[in-house]
Amino acid sequence: MVNVKNFEQLPTKEKILRVSADIIVNEGLRKFTARNVAERLGITDAAIFKHFKSMDDIIFEIIERYVSRCSRSADEAEKTEKSVKERLYQILRTHINVLEETKGAVPVLCFEFLRSDDKKFYRILKEFIESYKRKVGDLIREGQSEGVIKKGIDPEGTAMLFIGLIQAKVFAYLLDGKKGKIVDDPEQFISEIFYGILEKDDRDEEVEVKSR
Amino acid sequence: MVNVKNFEQLPTKEKILRVSADIIVNEGLRKFTARNVAERLGITDAAIFKHFKSMDDIIFEIIERYVSRCSRSADEAEKTEKSVKERLYQILRTHINVLEETKGAVPVLCFEFLRSDDKKFYRILKEFIESYKRKVGDLIREGQSEGVIKKGIDPEGTAMLFIGLIQAKVFAYLLDGKKGKIVDDPEQFISEIFYGILEKDDRDEEVEVKSR
DNA sequence: TTCCTCAGTTAGAAAAAACTAACTTTATTT
DNA sequence: AAATAAAGTTAGTTTTTTCTAACTGAGGAA
Numbered sequence: 001m002v003n004v005k006n007f008e009q010l011p012t013k014e015k016i017l018r019v020s021a022d023i024i025v026n027e028g029l030r031k032f033t034a035r036n037v038a039e040r041l042g043i044t045d046a047a048i049f050k051h052f053k054s055m056d057d058i059i060f061e062i063i064e065r066y067v068s069r070c071s072r073s074a075d076e077a078e079k080t081e082k083s084v085k086e087r088l089y090q091i092l093r094t095h096i097n098v099l100e101e102t103k104g105a106v107p108v109l110c111f112e113f114l115r116s117d118d119k120k121f122y123r124i125l126k127e128f129i130e131s132y133k134r135k136v137g138d139l140i141r142e143g144q145s146e147g148v149i150k151k152g153i154d155p156e157g158t159a160m161l162f163i164g165l166i167q168a169k170v171f172a173y174l175l176d177g178k179k180g181k182i183v184d185d186p187e188q189f190i191s192e193i194f195y196g197i198l199e200k201d202d203r204d205e206e207v208e209v210k211s212r
Numbered sequence: 213m214v215n216v217k218n219f220e221q222l223p224t225k226e227k228i229l230r231v232s233a234d235i236i237v238n239e240g241l242r243k244f245t246a247r248n249v250a251e252r253l254g255i256t257d258a259a260i261f262k263h264f265k266s267m268d269d270i271i272f273e274i275i276e277r278y279v280s281r282c283s284r285s286a287d288e289a290e291k292t293e294k295s296v297k298e299r300l301y302q303i304l305r306t307h308i309n310v311l312e313e314t315k316g317a318v319p320v321l322c323f324e325f326l327r328s329d330d331k332k333f334y335r336i337l338k339e340f341i342e343s344y345k346r347k348v349g350d351l352i353r354e355g356q357s358e359g360v361i362k363k364g365i366d367p368e369g370t371a372m373l374f375i376g377l378i379q380a381k382v383f384a385y386l387l388d389g390k391k392g393k394i395v396d397d398p399e400q401f402i403s404e405i406f407y408g409i410l411e412k413d414d415r416d417e418e419v420e421v422k423s424r
Numbered sequence: 425t426t427c428c429t430c431a432g433t434t435a436g437a438a439a440a441a442a443c444t445a446a447c448t449t450t451a452t453t454t
Numbered sequence: 455a456a457a458t459a460a461a462g463t464t465a466g467t468t469t470t471t472t473c474t475a476a477c478t479g480a481g482g483a484a
Contacts, residue, residue: 012431012432025327026327026328027327027328027329028241028324028325028327028328029240029241029242030241030242030328031328033470033471033472034471034472034473035470035471035472043431043432043433044432044433044434045471045472045473046432046433046434046435046473046474047431047432047433048472048473049472049473049474050430050431050432051431054472054473055471055472055473108323108327110383110387111320111323111383111386112240114383114386114387115237115238115239115240115320115386116239116240116243117238117239126387129387160384161380163380163383164376164377164379164380164381164383164384165376165380167376167379167380167383168372168373168375168376168377168379168380169376171322171323171326171375171376171379172372172376174323174326174327175322175326175338175341224461224462245440245441245442246441246442246443247440247441247442255461255462255463256462256463256464257441257442257443258443258444258462258463258464258465259461259462259463260442260443261442261443261444262460262461262462263461266442266443267441267442267443
């Protein structure tokens, strides 16, 4: 159920956030009600409002948390001295790690809130994806000018393709009853993407960066 | 907004279905309420229940329609004398047409209900995807034994990839503010899929089946 | 000790949602 | 012409949801 690890010892505010995320991801927004959250924690619904101003406030904090985690990891990769290919690898790899740790929460949250007309949520998520697209896109462009990435491909389009492929993986995972990992074999997954974009003479070369 | 084409002339039941799909895709299930649907049609919420037993009934019919159209076209393709490639093309093409007409409602509903424990919708959606996977998978296998499709690929995996790519397209469409079509250029989209699975000597050949 | 704050409680107000019942209008059938 | 059916209406009922108010008990600070 919830990402357990001394869950009981956590402060209530924290528990509310985790249970809420779990409900939204695994049961949908319609089940995300004060009553349902409180019930899981063995408290009353009124107690929720001692910790959060409103239900939307909870959502806001969940999005903030998950999204910032993904962004941070992409920023770190950007700063290193490594080669384009290694940096790209690192971004993809961390992205998959976060995805796995959060059980697909971010794609699900994106899917839910990108649709709402609630500008508050829409903006922050859209911004997140745009910045991701920009970072990966820039990296691809850099790779193209260095000659390691195929000239023909569209940088932003490829960044979006990657997001789309992750989305597809999450979909398959949900369909399969949320068993096991979302991306079975990350190395294979990444190498398939690389196969499509790297210049041919590079494609059989192993990527030597270690995961994490 | 709604898929317009003499929208005004449509019978109310039809209008309810279309407005509902539009709300579910663009505003989320939480906004899918009798009041909201009725308001858009300039009628009262009570009138909705002259046409549908319940709100769930509306969702049910949206799914039913999409699913049965996709399945029917796959069945029809199966019976024809056409080549594997042509039959595959026909299935993909109808799927994209239905997707476009319903503005992506079913992929969205899949994403929503495959997560929930709402067994009612879960079953029908899961069954749809499974049968789709089976049909496309079989077709690919047939193509492999005829030598027109690459031996190396996994038939069911590829069928799932197609569903996943549709899912990703819907995601991108939502992200992009729901403007225009979900799949900009269906021919291009299909040919990209074919590029990945067809034996190389076939890949530049044009598919001659006309859309629709 | 006394006071204060925190994190709960119960009780309930206000709004929204899903329907239902009973009535009206209009068109169609008999 | 009379009866019927379809598709609306208004005016509820019931349930659910969010959130507030007023109270309680426990622990720490003055």
